[in-house]
Amino acid sequence: MDLGSDRSGGGVGAALTAHESLSPGWVWSLTWDGAELGHALIARVFPDFVLAWPASYEPHEFVSPSFTDRDSEGTPIALWPTRETGIGTHLLSEPVSRVLSDSDIRRIAAGLDGDTAPDVDWVDQPAPEGFDEDFVLRWAEACFNDGRPLGAHELFLDERRLKAKGGSARGLAQTLGLDPETTRAIFRGEVAVSAEQTATLAESLRCAPDDLVGTDPADALWRKLADPDFKAEVVEASVKSGLSESETRLAAARAAYALAARDDGHQRDAQKLHDALRRLYDHDD
């Protein structure tokens, strides 16, 4: 496909930062927890996810309903625009090559949305039995990978909601029998509360447990850590610490949040995340 003046990029193996290539038309490799998930072409970038078309360099996967093109090195690649999916940026590992222009992506997608086949090199080779179903399931699995450890959807007190129901740090300590350090950590959202603790607190304030809890306050830092610029560091910390990638991301975000709550807010979030990742395995620091 002729990219014209829109064509750019350094090709396979070029030294690129993540942000230069985190843009429509680029093919990235995807990994999770040490496993290679394949390749995908970015169709649009959002703050913590991308819309992507599955892609493959494997000739045996050049089957319908994909079309083929060539990357900036001239290597054939198959793309599946009808299997477009949302992918968390935490899965993006390395940029590989720019294949399409932004305008080509929109033209192809618009044709397909009208259920007309755009003028590209569609593959005639039918998929072998079972391939289509496995392919759909594999990419749906990648879509629903939210990067969190299973069962990690913990409860965090929401200070604003707690106060709106008449709660306070002192009341929290008295009702749950907590020491000052634990009270402060729970009140600030640095530490999760159990369902039992939440129920006890809610009963004392005559409200529903859901009225007192909110989202993980470290979530903004978790999302920042999902920036592909952090991927190599996260993988290194995961390998050296023995934690899974999801555990590594959560532990680093929580540690950075605790640091942010104690000093200069969000001014140095990136540095706090770098430090938190290193401390997961460098205990002398």
Place this chain on the structure above:
Amino acid sequence: MPGNQPDVGDVYQVYRNATASPASVGNLVRPMACVAARPSDPVAWGAIARSSTDGRPNDGDVASAVQPALGLEKEGHWSLRWLHSVLKEKTGTSACEYKGSLVDPERSAVINLYRNRLKQT
């Protein structure tokens, strides 16, 4: 609609084994709306899932009120984050049960969210 070929705006309750491996998905069942019927595709249609916990209104997610008739028991958002394909062979079965269709203005908002998904703001 009942059967395995949805219309745009149809809502299904999709069990996780109809879209993904059980180990990777938090919720047992997710509401999903058809945004790309793909009638000429024998394998899959395009859906966006509705989340009651992970809305991104700043990214354009469409707010969705409680609608028990459609199996939507909590407030939520239709989100491009969860755009993916659903197998037609599962559609209309107990693994992917038809619940009804969105009505305007929510239906139009969800369709517009999808059709404008690649336009940079």
